[in-house]
């Protein structure tokens with residue numbers, strides 16, 4: 001099994017688009033642990049999934065975190 005290095009706030013592209021209005025495939029990693037949380041860059045919703053599922057669904061890492069935050073501030 002292949003392990004992909006993911007860091008907090010990395011921007012990633014998933015194989016399947018988020019079933020929201022924007023159909024975005026771009027997500028930002030907002031939590032890394034046993035579970036991964038990613039935030040849809042179209043609608044801002046956060047999805048949580050086990051790391052194993054995340055690795056399967058990940059297409060590629062767009063960019064590693066470089067200090068630019070994409071997280072919207074209106075989440076609780």
Ligand SMILES: [Zn+2]
Pocket residue numbers: 018019020021022023024040041042043044045
């Ligand atoms: Zn979305």
